Amino acid sequence: MSWSTVMFAVPSAHEIGAVEAQKVTRITAALDAQLELFHCASDADTLPSGELLPGKSPQDIRQFVLDARRGLRRAAERFQAHGLHVRTSVRWDYPVHEGIVRQVLRHRPRLLIAKSSMRGRAERLFLSHTDWKLIETCPCPLLLLKTDRPYSQPLVIAAVDPGHAHDKPAALDEQILDSAGLMSTALEGKLVVFHASIPWDEATRIQPELRDLPEYRDEQIHGAYLAQVRTKVLELAERHDVAPAQVHVEDGHAAEALARFANRQRADIVAMGAVSRSRLRRALIGHTAERVLDVLHSDVLIVKPPGFRSRVRHQSQRVPSGTELRPRMMW
Numbered sequence: 001m002s003w004s005t006v007m008f009a010v011p012s013a014h015e016i017g018a019v020e021a022q023k024v025t026r027i028t029a030a031l032d033a034q035l036e037l038f039h040c041a042s043d044a045d046t047l048p049s050g051e052l053l054p055g056k057s058p059q060d061i062r063q064f065v066l067d068a069r070r071g072l073r074r075a076a077e078r079f080q081a082h083g084l085h086v087r088t089s090v091r092w093d094y095p096v097h098e099g100i101v102r103q104v105l106r107h108r109p110r111l112l113i114a115k116s117s118m119r120g121r122a123e124r125l126f127l128s129h130t131d132w133k134l135i136e137t138c139p140c141p142l143l144l145l146k147t148d149r150p151y152s153q154p155l156v157i158a159a160v161d162p163g164h165a166h167d168k169p170a171a172l173d174e175q176i177l178d179s180a181g182l183m184s185t186a187l188e189g190k191l192v193v194f195h196a197s198i199p200w201d202e203a204t205r206i207q208p209e210l211r212d213l214p215e216y217r218d219e220q221i222h223g224a225y226l227a228q229v230r231t232k233v234l235e236l237a238e239r240h241d242v243a244p245a246q247v248h249v250e251d252g253h254a255a256e257a258l259a260r261f262a263n264r265q266r267a268d269i270v271a272m273g274a275v276s277r278s279r280l281r282r283a284l285i286g287h288t289a290e291r292v293l294d295v296l297h298s299d300v301l302i303v304k305p306p307g308f309r310s311r312v313r314h315q316s317q318r319v320p321s322g323t324e325l326r327p328r329m330m331w
Helices: 018-032 057-080 096-107 130-137 170-186 198-206 215-239 252-263 279-285 288-295
Strands: 003-008 034-042 086-092 111-115 141-146 155-161 192-199 247-251 269-273 299-303 328-330
Touching: 003 018, 018 034, 018 057, 018 111, 018 141, 018 170, 034 057, 034 096, 034 170, 057 086, 086 096, 096 111, 096 198, 096 247, 111 328, 130 141, 155 170, 155 252, 170 192, 170 215, 170 269, 192 215, 192 252, 215 247, 247 252, 252 269, 252 288
Parallel strands: 003 034, 003 111, 034 086, 111 141, 155 192, 155 269, 192 247, 269 299
Antiparallel strands: 086 328, 141 299
16 A cells, blocks of 8 residues: 555645644655645635625636635745655635545545644644544545644554444454554554453443343453453454554543543554444434544544545536636646
8 A cells, every 4th residue: 555645735825834844744755655735715705605705706716716826836845845746736616625525536645634724722632614524525544633743753543443343344444554554654653553442331231142141250251352352453453563562452432542542642643434424323323533533632544444435526516617727736
């Protein structure tokens, strides 16, 4: 597995911080990839439907896009100075997350990097509506930059669920470990595999074969249950050349145990899977990603299961004629 193109979704050419630039540069160079800087242009003169307000012409939008492109090309020089092959793309689209995903569908990068879009210092670890929509709809691996810590031999945690207790497709764990392993190797970091097993008292309630255990057998079966869970995680880790010492299994609900473990270890990146569910089903059973991401003090690598298809349409119906400018290659 390799990533030949990395796309960085830039909120604005003026909003690329030094640490973000360092992270994007390190990842792109380590993966021997081409970098695309992409900006989804939009402004306050857009109605919720995506239509333009009266008095706003396609020519105005074209000028807006041209100005954004010039700013992005100047920003690209920072990355070129490190020897990267860079191309810049600007498109007018709405809403922003759909514009970004549409560009992913057009150019098919193997990794999308996006800065978490909350602006305030006190809010910087929390995810915005755009962040959540990218998590839900982006078809390629998505690295959300939440922290201002540069990467230096980063700790990458792969959160897996080989028993599929949290309702994930079986192949998703393999994808998570592939992506996390490639990232940790490229950045010369350390990979750790983590799994939160269902607490024993809950397992005995939801699994019929455990519900009516005689008291004298409870401890014995509990030990066998824990051993079985750990064996499954170890077998998964072994397939990806992860040593047993780098595998951690803890009792607890995934949303709480993963955040507690990752924050305690000062993880730099947490890799986890996200499965798009219907609104009704998500309301009924919850979504591990939604409950854990806001409390993680790390960047997050979101991986989708094989065959995932985004609900975002390839073609926008909201882009005024003449405002779709082709990408500029910069070498």
